[in-house]
Amino acid sequence: MSVPASAFPSPSDASDGVSRIADRCRTAEYRQGFLTDLRRLVEQESPSDDKALLDATAGLLVNLLTERLGEPDRLVRHRDAACGDVVEAEYTGSVSGGPTVTVVGHYDTVWPAGTLAGWPFTVTEETVTGPGVFDMKAGLAQGVWALRALRELGLARPTVRFVLNGDEETGSVMSRPVIERATEDAVATLVLEPGGSWGVKAGRKGVGIFTLTTTGIEAHAGLDPAKGASAVHALADAVRQLADAADLERGTSVNVGRISGGTARNVIAGEAHGLVDIRVAGQEEIRRMDEVLASLAPTDPRVTLTVGGGWNRPPMEPGPAGRELFAVADSVAAQLRAPLAELFVGGGSDANFVAALGRPVLCGMGATGDGAHARHEHVLTADLPDRTALTAGTLHALALGSGGAAE
CATH class of the missing domain: 3.30.70.360 (Alpha-Beta Plaits)
Structure with missing residues (x-):
């Protein structure tokens, strides 16, 4: 889908909203609620090859969405006999006829059942650790809490379509067509994979x-x-x-x-x-x-x-629309902290499928940290509020691109 430049806001449009979002996400209440949900996600193990655990995790995600955001306006659980189901949950935006943004993440991990027993979820002032916390359960929690911030603040928001899959670590064979369909009418796609320092992934191999x-x-x-x-x-x-x-x-x-x-x-x-x-x-x-x-x-x-x-x-190569989308997120990031680093990495993700169709997509909107697929996997505690605010601010800015206003 070709996205016209008018779909995206000018850098100054979202300034007031971004400031309010940042203040909200940095509160102790938000930090505690976020960490509570992250603990629930990490302590629900979800190895890619364990269908029973994957099903339980998909159910947990539906519960979390409902608890934090209310009943979705549209909910489809795309079921599969072997792979993790794809949870597709849509929340209508505040702008009549406004844009749709697809938010993509995966809940399966590389860690086998039982890993948690020897590596419990642990929070310190510096890091949060546990199997799958970086890749990518912190990103899932960020997506939920980012939309929650916009709803609580009464700020303009697009229709948000969550697509959460359970087979990314094994190639997304089942979920790829669902992701491709779910991004067809979206003005943008944000993928909540881990970020890198204060940056997002604009290109992948x-x-x-x-x-x-x-x-x-x-x-x-x-x-x-x-x-x-x-x-x-x-x-x-x-x-x-x-x-x-x-x-x-x-x-x-x-x-x-x-x-x-x-x-x-x-x-x-x-x-x-x-x-x-x-x-x-x-x-x-x-x-x-x-x-x-x-x-x-x-x-x-x-x-x-x-x-x-x-x-x-396929390779994720940023086209003109992708660069315009990066500029939107970059303008939000600069108001939060500093301009974004534009990262190009060797790992693949579900963002590759979206980019190959010529649709604007940003990956690495999730948590900062290190250790994907390794025992030192962790996210940086201090960065969690601002990374959540980056997602929320980008959603808000995209809503304003259609002329939206606060409720």
């Missing part, structure tokens, strides 16, 4: 997930070496070709994260597998790496090589 499979001929390594054709050796050659194709100056990295194959030390391997992760900065590199993958061929003609998988996420 595309992600390719591939599996190499080589099939050879088994034989005794000592008695009949000439009769065998090693799948392991062929896989090693293919791995070297892929590694040589990486070009960090172009933004392309290649990682073969796991290899397996063969049956025994003294048996020429009949089969081998390699799990490959490729990250690219742009579409041109996707085309180049597709050519590299297509050209992989064993030197021994008795071995066959197949490439499975594909490009899981």
